[in-house]
Amino acid sequence: MLHLISKILCEDILDHCIYIIKEQENSCLLLYQDAVYFTLQTSKYAHKLQQLSRKHKIYILETDLAARGILGKVLQIKNQIENVNYQQFVELTMQHEKIISW
């Protein structure tokens, strides 16, 4: 299952999402648009995201990082938290049976 977060509607949205992802074995998370700010190394979610990424992959849309000028300031862990481009984004949506947008 692929979870997508694009906007930060309320501060706790990532908490809800992480809670649900943890319950599903093959789930992963993709952050794009303003949600990429969650992955800043200085964000209060940095630790939670690192923990989540041990069992569930986290993808960040690279274009949105570059647009916001924060490339190089976000979490990156090989095979756990990685940047993707639009093409890979589309491929992910094809690989997963269900897609939930938060």
Added chain:
Amino acid sequence: MKFLIINQNYPLEDYKAQETLDLALGLSTFEQEVSLLFIDKAILQLLKTQQPKLNYRKDFIATFKAFPIYDIKNVYFDEESFHKYHLKDDDLIITGTIINKEQTLRLIEKVNIVLSV
């Protein structure tokens, strides 16, 4: 007239950041005294390395550099927000003064009109 514009939005989420900037420049063009305060995530509007074009938006961020030409000198950053993002003066496209909550209150008392966006 003295205006204080309080910015509270992400740069690219919607058009608020861009329109607020246009507002500040417009007010200044009509010879009003404009001060700007950036709170919380609005400080991210000023990151030097942004490229709005990648999100199909006009590069309005570069326009912040025009403040001196428009005679806008009073730019303030909320202390807590500045430290929350671990920023340095070097990261931002313009310079400003970091102020705490008490100084913010005094600033609000000094101006005639406060616009909070």
